[in-house]
Amino acid sequence: KNQVEQSPQSLIILEGKNCTLQCNYTVSPFSNLRWYKQDTGRGPVSLTIMTFSENTKSNGRYTATLDADTKQSSLHITASQLSDSASYICVVGGGYNKLIFGAGTRLAVHP
Amino acid sequence: DAGVTQSPTHLIKTRGQQVTLRCSPKSGHDTVSWYQQALGQGPQFIFQYYEEEERQRGNFPDRFSGHQFPNYSSELNVNALLLGDSALYLCASSLGQLNNSPLHFGNGTRLTVT
Numbered sequence: 001k002n003q004v005e006q007s008p009q010s011l012i013i014l015e016g017k018n019c020t021l022q023c024n025y026t027v028s029p030f031s032n033l034r035w036y037k038q039d040t041g042r043g044p045v046s047l048t049i050m051t052f053s054e055n056t057k058s059n060g061r062y063t064a065t066l067d068a069d070t071k072q073s074s075l076h077i078t079a080s081q082l083s084d085s086a087s088y089i090c091v092v093g094g095g096y097n098k099l100i101f102g103a104g105t106r107l108a109v110h111p
Numbered sequence: 112d113a114g115v116t117q118s119p120t121h122l123i124k125t126r127g128q129q130v131t132l133r134c135s136p137k138s139g140h141d142t143v144s145w146y147q148q149a150l151g152q153g154p155q156f157i158f159q160y161y162e163e164e165e166r167q168r169g170n171f172p173d174r175f176s177g178h179q180f181p182n183y184s185s186e187l188n189v190n191a192l193l194l195g196d197s198a199l200y201l202c203a204s205s206l207g208q209l210n211n212s213p214l215h216f217g218n219g220t221r222l223t224v225t
Binding site: 004031032034036041042043044045046049051089093098099101102103104106 | 115146151152153154155156167199201203211213214215216217218219221
């Protein structure tokens with residue numbers, strides 16, 4: 001069964017600290033992996049998209065990594081800001097144009 | 112360059128009623144997908160429209176139907192509403208059906224069924 005599992009479910013960090021969010025998937029065939037940021041009450045916004053051949057991609061303070069062999073991805077946030085408080089959703093593109101969404105990690109950045 | 116717009120932003124309906132949600136895709140996009148997002152969960156795929164036809168469908172009953180117009184805008188219709196249909200309904204647009212295409216989401220319609 002195609003699944004995307006994210007951990008932790010929720011996370012609290014202090015402003016200025018770094019954090020890493022995890023995504024494990026069992027999607028086959030694999031096409032791409034995406035990370036989205038979703039602010040409360042808003043639609044998700046794309047952070048990164050990685051294909052099979054890419055193992056890292058950055059977008060400002062956000063860096064995503066992909067290990068296609070172990071089917072794991074991580075999203076690292078550097079020098080967190082209050083505006084980073086949001087849900088982060090991992091999405092894996094599979095066969096037949098399918099996109100499988102994780103449940104998200106809810107991040108709270110406190111001053 | 113307008114992004115994805117959805118209307119209305121909020122809606123309250125009673126069980127058994129019918130609802131229509133609307134979506135205008137990002138300029139230049141021709142494919143529209145609809146998602147249901149329950150509180151604290153990730154989005155669940157409902158269906159995708161391309162060239163005015165439903166191309167893919169998720170695990171949702173026939174009470175959920177849609178339409179795409181020649182200008183690429185789309186509607187989501189839900190009949191015989193249940194309390195469990197209360198959720199944020201997200202529309203996403205892309206160029207083409209290939210799943211390497213970046214998805215652009217609207218801010219959703221919050222539907223409450225009482």
